[in-house]
Amino acid sequence: MIDAQDKPTSERAEKRLFIKTYGCQMNVYDSERMADVLRPLGYAPTDTPEDADFVILNTCHIREKAAEKVYSELGKLRMLKDEKASDGRGAMTIAVAGCVAQAEGEEIMRRQPAVDLVVGPQAYHQLPELLTRTARARGERIGADFAPNAKFDALAGEKIGARGVKGPTAFLTVQEGCDKFCTFCVVPYTRGAEWSRPAADILSEARELAARGVREVTLLGQNVNAYDGAGPDGAVWTLARLAYGLAEIEGLDRIRYTTSHPNDMGDDLIAAHAELDALMPYLHLPVQSGSDRLLRLMNRKHGRQKYFDLIDRVRAARPDMALSGDFIVGFPGETDRDFEDTLDLVRRVNYASAFSFIYSPRPGTPAATMGAQVEPHVASERLQALQTLLFEQQVAFNQSQAGKVLPVLFERKGRHGRQAIGRSPYLQSVYVEDADHLMGRIVPVRIERGQQNSLTGALVEESHSSFKPQASESMTPLRPQAASDRVASVRAR
Template sequence: MDLKFHVQTYGCQMNKHDSERVYGMLESMGAESVDSIEDADVVVFMTCCVREAADTRLFGQVASMKNLPVRTGSPLDQRLVAVGGCIGQRDGEKLFDDLPNLNVVFGTQNLSSLPALLMDAYGQGGKRAEVLEASSEFSSELPTDREHSWAAWLPITVGCDNFCTYCIVPHVRGRERSRSIEDIVKEAEGYVASGVREITLLGQNVNSYGRDLYGEPRFAEVLEAVAATGIERLRFATSHPKDLTDEVIALFGKLPCLMPYLHLPAQSGSNDVLKRMNRKYTVEHYRQLIDKVRAVRPDIALSTDIIVGFPGETAEDFEATFDLVSSVGYSQVFTFIYSKREGTPAAKWDDETPRSVIQERFDRLVEAVQKSAFDANQVDLGAEVEVLVEGTSKRDDSVLVGKSPKNQTVHAPIPEGICASDLIGNMVTVRVDEARTWYLRGTVTEVSEAVR
């Protein structure tokens, strides 16, 4: 059957990993992925509900498909539309009321049900929804079609036990569950054997890995065990400051494969705001963590998340956040204006701060973020960095694009006599000739033996 499918993914790395499993499952049915909705018989939206904009985007896109004609040559007499991920988990069958042209809804706990739900919905000419409150399955047990052959997401936990007052994730991803170290290592070994060069360990809070299985966090053991598989580059996301241990920090100085990059969400620089957020650490503790990490790995690149306009945020609270961002020297800061999420405690709290004031604070912070990122990149001006090539520039296919150990985007002209396809997924050394706010640009000085 000549079945075509298209997947659109919103949100975090875990959603991207789940989407790779959707690709794997549908391809195992004999379906073929296509790049556009118009060319697809089945369209799957893997959704995020952390911010309101994601809801708006999903509803607009699904509604716009209502009168889209069925693909010429399609084996189906209709286009099947499925919504999964966090919005699917949160809203369930209610989505059918809001989106009449929707056929299937599935949640974060039952990814494996998608093929059967699609077949049932089409065979019965109706709608199917299945949203489980909990599951014993890990999506890593399903077939996969990774976006890149040389890089892999490797979930070590799912769910979250922190219940920050602004966050919907524990309500749609469930309570934290850890995979066994043995399963994680086995998957990592398989990736290394297949030629994967970079693994990113995933979890809503990787630092608390193992607390549910072993009674205490054992994330440092996971890092050491995965490093022992021979992987060239190892990363992880995301870290919660309250659970970042000295043992994990020390590994930045001991494991050569552990890349010098740490995403450590602060969310606010005000202790009063952090307390209302239920973050369970202070700004002082957060700064101590930064000092410890830099003592072990002075060249480490740091990134963070910041929420502006959390209910009750005062001018003094914001200035404390501004000071944190200005003084730490982040290479990247993901800034967000607070978005009320129904079902969270903070959604019930009133805030009299005018939107114009919140926007002004946000704009000021963005300026500080840009300065911080620019200053951080100047450190590498004139240096040589090892780059894992991911592809070519969308603007110029004679320019390679890749990532440095510090997760910086790097551009460089492809050397004469070398094909771009031979570089992708391999390492090159680039001398940095130009350091901009969001990328480095330079000259390739050496290519790996695999390319020569």
């Protein structure tokens, strides 16, 4: 590791770092940590690549278009790099990190000569050493060995320093990798097998965050509720046990986690939602499809009824729980009936928010070689129908908050006057006037109206020590739906 003391102050101050992040929250966390490991070398962040000495694209490989966007961005960076060199503005180093780097490192080097470094998601802690080697030889690829313990051990090192967090919220990776091997997903091949950080390391990082003013942490993992890290007491801790430990940290008032798998939603985690006020009433629980036939083809290892039963248990424990999910349409072999089953599931669960995508074949995954690929125009039509339904549910949920008093954590200033933007327990953005003096505080807000993607409210005088509202009419146990109530199928033309 290169120590910042080895560099003159004037030289350190001139370095600028630009990181562009694609994909999930774990990539956001990784980008923050890349900035952390480079800070002792004198790299300060900049908002544009034009001002940067070092540019990192932290990539996502989940969908084909995401990978192609990276190659498009690299083409622009190559021209910028050439312009800076010809204008005498100095050299620019370009690195590709993340899952595309892990999966397509050799292809990246072949397609884009301007790239100096390709670093997989388990090796970005080695960036300082790699930068010194690029001065002698370009084209080094690192990160194929899947050793997250080495990465996190390095990130905890004294020379890297504390995390450069800003604001009252922060991401905190607790688990990486996936053992589920869904047939559409590349994560097991790019992030490796499931691995959990030791609980003591997580608690230590959380205490540091709380000392820096963080009031809310979001625990991250490809299958975060599969967490089974070593506890400081010598026992294996589950995510629920970790949540209880985090809730004991002074100043840390809110805990979230994502992304979960239905098969890893244990009884103790459900019980924690009932008992632990710090655990927010918002659960992202992807199901991908409402069709049992497609769930088998996807290798999800659960059916729709198991998902329904799980949702009922969660809502019995925490009646005000808001649900979020992920959906794929156009999976190979998806029929009108399969899609109708997905719409039926969405209607019965009633989501507060959700993400939906057209299936994208990823090289090396079993689904990419399946027959009966769905025609693009059919998949697009189905996606539009699904998103219309999900949009209606999201708006209805936001509007249902009108008249309630919610504890809001204020995060940043708004665009107008003394307006401030906060976060509700349900993860909605809340806009409040005359609240810009409340940054980093959790205060009661009376919700006046709900919009498409946010809430608007006003400050109230009284304080609320706890938050455990009753279930609304839209949050009832799931009941079988008559076939006549189902949405009509979207027919292929």
